[in-house]
Amino acid sequence: MAVLVTGGAGYIGSHMVLALIDAGHDDVVVIDDLSTGFEWALPPEVTLVVGDIADQDLVAKTIREHKVEALAHFAARIVVPDSVADPLHYYLANTVKTRALIETAVKEGVRHVIFSSTAAVYGEPEVVPVPETLTTNPINPYGRSKLMSEWMIADAAKAHGFSYVILRYFNVAGADPRGRTGQSTPNATHLIKVATQAALGQRTHLEVYGTDYPTPDGSCLRDYIQVSDLAEAHLVALNHLRKGGESLTLNCGYGRGYSVLEVVDVVKRVSGKDFEVRISPRRAGDPAQIIAGADRIRNELGWTPKHDDLDGIVRQAMAWEDALGKRNRK
Ligand SMILES: NC(=O)c1ccc[n+]([C@@H]2O[C@H](COP(=O)([O-])OP(=O)(O)OC[C@H]3O[C@@H](n4cnc5c(N)ncnc54)[C@H](O)[C@@H]3O)[C@@H](O)[C@H]2O)c1
Ligand SMILES: O=c1ccn([C@@H]2O[C@H](COP(=O)(O)OP(=O)(O)O[C@H]3O[C@H](CO)[C@@H](O)[C@H](O)[C@H]3O)[C@@H](O)[C@H]2O)c(=O)[nH]1
Incomplete structure (x- = not known):
């Protein structure tokens, strides 16, 4: 079947x-x-x-x-x-x-x-x-x-x-740990993808859409799975x-939020690249914060995540972006 x-x-x-x-x-x-x-x-x-x-x-x-x-x-x-x-x-x-x-x-x-x-x-x-x-x-x-x-x-x-x-x-976010597939859409808008592209020099800079939200550092909070x-x-x-x-x-989701600025810091630290960050106005349609209540799926289905680690997610995204850049240049 x-x-x-x-x-x-x-x-x-x-x-x-x-x-x-x-x-x-x-x-x-x-x-x-x-x-x-x-x-x-x-x-x-x-x-x-x-x-x-x-x-x-x-x-x-x-x-x-x-x-x-x-x-x-x-x-x-x-x-x-x-x-x-x-x-x-x-x-x-x-x-x-x-x-x-x-x-x-x-x-x-x-x-x-x-x-x-x-x-x-x-x-x-x-x-x-x-x-x-x-x-x-x-x-x-x-x-x-x-x-x-x-x-x-x-x-x-x-x-x-x-x-x-x-x-x-x-x-x-992230990619197949064995490198077989990943986020490949050209002109993608997802934060971690865009940030890794900036770290790899495929973009000149990263824009942060809004630092005036009612969150601890003013940028939006998301739960990256x-x-x-x-x-x-x-x-x-x-x-x-x-x-x-x-x-x-x-x-x-994992039940934990990272702000846009925290994600940018992680990408800079993991990549070792200090790319340019510009603070821009808010983007249409963005909620300030969204974090999963993550218990039900564990209790109902026994789901156990293996990759709950933002550094690891960023490393996978970087590796995929690098491979994709080489593929597209061929
Ligand atoms: N990426 C995220 O962070 C995220 C978060 C929440 C929900 N989702 C949901 O996950 C799903 C997959 O998202 P993704 O990030 O893989 O996007 P994606 O754009 O990479 O994948 C969508 C796929 O659907 C195909 N497609 C689109 N319209 C079609 C149609 N009418 N007929 C046949 N094929 C069609 C596209 O060619 C593409 O391969 C979507 O339903 C999206 O709403 C994604
Ligand atoms: O260059 C960028 C890209 C994004 N962001 C911010 O980063 C956060 C995350 O944005 P993004 O990665 O584009 O994801 P979302 O808009 O949160 O939406 C994603 O996550 C949703 C679930 O929360 C899904 O439904 C959507 O399909 C998926 O695109 C938002 O605050 C954006 O404003 C920036 O500041 N700069």
Whole structure:
């Protein structure tokens, strides 16, 4: 019985594919339109279907041909400020297309769904760390587009009898410790990626978006989770569902926040490079602080992170960025 990974050629999806292969799953199929993903990010034993998750004929055919039992749905648009500038695109890419995908999965009898949601569904939380029970209140179109998908999945599961795990990722960072894949999107906006590019001289400087937030040093606080630990959370979620476990919504983070300025310090120390940092105005759509209440996933699924170490995450990101720079210069 196969696992269908949408967006499997992307950053987190490609780590999920490797985690499945490493765990001995021999039938993994990916649907990806390669809009921000890369065919080379996939190991050769994986089937890649190049196409759109909303192409219902293509998705139905793929599910039937591979006898897909479980869907891990990563495909999305992911940049918060872009969602503020072009909300309708985000509602189409993340919400409308997820509706089409789930409809196809229901028609074709897919039994389990694992959905990539986000801490952005909490918006500007009144309590940190944020428990899953906190009322969701997204403050940007990206978070809203994902929250609507969560609701659709939960409602459809109840009506049509599949089970799901919704994983709300906090800030995903780092790379495969064996160097097989990493965050490869050109012009990426994620802090740790941008900072490592500055350290490697691939950017002239780093901008810090706002030091006037109500946080200890005035810059935003985030909970950075290493990407292979996150992939592992999907594996334990899949096993839980396969054993008949109930549907769950779980935060994925370590429960500790780092400020933007702290991250910059770590990147400078680990790299030994003192790159230029410019303090800039706030960026649209950014909450001041978001840190995971991280107990539920450990208690419900027995997930045990192995890479909870910001220095290590930065080292992995640097190694990947360096390798990617060399690949792109070839
Ligand atoms: N990166 C983070 O910090 C973060 C945090 C929270 C949640 N998430 C969620 O994780 C998921 C994966 O994010 P990522 O960082 O790997 O992004 P990514 O852009 O690297 O990966 C997304 C993948 O989906 C593919 N894709 C996009 N739209 C598609 C479509 N309509 N049909 C087929 N393929 C399509 C892209 O080509 C790409 O390979 C997303 O759902 C995102 O919302 C990411
Ligand atoms: O060059 C940069 C890039 C980022 N930041 C700041 O760093 C923090 C983290 O930003 P970024 O790495 O872009 O991540 P977020 O905007 O927090 O969003 C990420 O984390 C969310 C979950 O918290 C996910 O939902 C999103 O998909 C993912 O992009 C924010 O305060 C940014 O303002 C800077 O100061 N300079």
